[in-house]
Amino acid sequence: MSRSLKKGPFVDEKLYRKVERLNTSGSRTPIKTWARACTIVPEFVGHTFQVHNGRSFPDVFVTEDMVGHKLGEFSHTRMFRGHTNKKEGLKRR
Amino acid sequence: MPRIAGVDIPEKKKIRYALRYIYGIGPKFADAILSEAGVDAEKRAADLTENEVTQIATVIDATYIVEGALRRQMQQNITRLRDIRSYRGDRHRRGLPVRGQRTKCNARTRKGRKKTVAGKKGVKG
Numbered sequence: 001m002s003r004s005l006k007k008g009p010f011v012d013e014k015l016y017r018k019v020e021r022l023n024t025s026g027s028r029t030p031i032k033t034w035a036r037a038c039t040i041v042p043e044f045v046g047h048t049f050q051v052h053n054g055r056s057f058p059d060v061f062v063t064e065d066m067v068g069h070k071l072g073e074f075s076h077t078r079m080f081r082g083h084t085n086k087k088e089g090l091k092r093r
Numbered sequence: 094m095p096r097i098a099g100v101d102i103p104e105k106k107k108i109r110y111a112l113r114y115i116y117g118i119g120p121k122f123a124d125a126i127l128s129e130a131g132v133d134a135e136k137r138a139a140d141l142t143e144n145e146v147t148q149i150a151t152v153i154d155a156t157y158i159v160e161g162a163l164r165r166q167m168q169q170n171i172t173r174l175r176d177i178r179s180y181r182g183d184r185h186r187r188g189l190p191v192r193g194q195r196t197k198c199n200a201r202t203r204k205g206r207k208k209t210v211a212g213k214k215g216v217k218g
Contacts, residue, residue, distance in 0.1 A: 007125045073179040083210075 009068075011037035019043055032057055035070030082084035097150050098159050108141060109134040112149075117159035126152050 003010070012035035022029065030048040045064050053075045060074040074077035078082060101216055103111030112123040129135045130148040132141070141149075153159060158166060174182035184191040190203045201207070 063172055063177065065178070067179070069179055073181065074177070076180065076183070 003019065009039040009041065010037060011041055016041070016043070019047060022047065033071065036070065036075065038071050040066050040069055040071060042067055053077045097146065098153050099161070101160070103138050105139055107134065107138055107148075108132065108136050108138050112140040115153075115159050117157060117163040118153075122157060128159070129156075 010035070013030070015033055015035050015038055018031060020043065022031070030045060030050050031082075032050045032052075034052045036051055036053075040062055044062045045067065045072070047062055049060045049062065049071060051060050051074065053069045054077050058075050060071065097112070098115050101115045103114045104108055109120075109123050109127055112118050113120065113127060118126070124134060126149060130145070130151060130152045132145045136145075171182070171185050175186055176182070181191050188203055188205070189196060190200050196204070
């Protein structure tokens with residue numbers, strides 16, 4: 001079920017203020033954040049975020065197309081390197 | 094035989110059912126189109142007058158995206174998700190379910206026919 005329109009999009013307050021501050025000063029330094037659930041608003045475009053995925057902070061450069069998505073959608077939390085080959089798997093053990 | 098929305102030629106069925114043969118039109122839209130065009134929904138497609146057919150076609154053209162245009166739009170939406178490297182785009186790329194369904198078992202629609210793996214539970218290796 002989608003979010004009630006009455007509430008508007010969820011934007012992390014602190015992160016938003018930080019972006020505003022960077023926008024007024026014109027700086028584009030990467031912003032480290034844990035706010036994966038934060039919706040990307042137009043003000044974020046052009047900034048680089050380092051979005052926590054539980055382990056590290058992959059760089060997410062925000063483009064216009066990403067507006068309306070959440071930051072977490074671009075910072076994957078799982079890594080799948082393929083299934084183990086049976087022989088290989090046994091050798092490793 | 095009447096021809097609506099490009100190549101589609103629905104046949105001797107009642108028009109409200111015949112319209113569903115157009116890609117992008119289901120039960121709901123079929124009835125909505127007919128009530129807006131002012132055409133009797135129970136009439137057979139073949140019995141429609143020239144005028145009624147044009148009326149239906151105009152309503153569809155004006156309000157609905159069907160057939161090729163719809164397919165193209167869907168494709169574009171998916172391509173967009175892929176291009177921005179989002180999680181959903183990634184799932185599309187890998188041919189796995191996009192909306193968080195389980196993949197331990199089932200998910201066969203997206204994953205295709207079963208690929209049997211030797212040595213896995215239940216399969217004698």
